[in-house]
Amino acid sequence: MIRKRRKITRMRGSRTVGGGCSKKRRGAGHRGGRGQAGGHKHHWSWIVKYDPKHFGKYGFKKPQKLIKRPETVNLAYLDEKIPELLESGVAVEENGMIVIDVTELGFEKILGSGRLTRPVHVKAYEFSESAAEKIEEAGGMAEIIE
Incomplete structure (x- = not known):
């Protein structure tokens, strides 16, 4: 039921305002x-x-040490670091395509954030669907390492 007037406005002037004995309203004892x-x-x-x-x-609750959390890297990071990787020898250029093994960098999975500006052959343990699509769109290859 909806009241037109609040109960407190009708109770103004009464000693206990609808709370029974005044002692009952003190603390949490009641x-x-x-x-x-x-x-x-x-x-x-x-x-x-x-x-x-x-x-x-x-x-x-599964023990935290048994939950697999792969080290991930985005395509944008790889595209940005290609010149540095070529200098350091982690990436190699073969037949006009750059070959990168991300396991040498400590990563296990490739995620699809960002985009590639050139064809790249990427080797990793896992790929997200969007990452694999973007690599192939750029003319590269996504190779899963067993």
């Missing part, structure tokens, strides 16, 4: 503590009825 207080004691029946799964453990 409600049996704040928050989850008494969950194992005087609020147990509330827990059983409204929050039966409150206590205990549920499910399984």
Whole structure:
């Protein structure tokens, strides 16, 4: 039901403003503590009825050391670093195409952010779909290393 007037405006002038005995409104004593207080004691029946799964453990959490998080690199970074990689010998130019093995740089997966300005033959353990598409659009090759 929607009230036209707020309850507090009708209660102005009354001693307890609808709160029963004035002592009941002090602190959290009348409600049996704040928050989850008494969950194992005087609020147990509330827990059983409204929050039966409150206590205990549920499910399984995979150990963090077993979660595989590959080192990633974007196409924009590779395109920017090609001259430096050619100088250092990590990248080699063969038949008009630059060959880069990103595992030598410490990366495992190629992501598709950015674009390539020249044909590049990239070797990596994994490629995102967009990265593989962009490499082939630029006239290069995406080779998966086993």
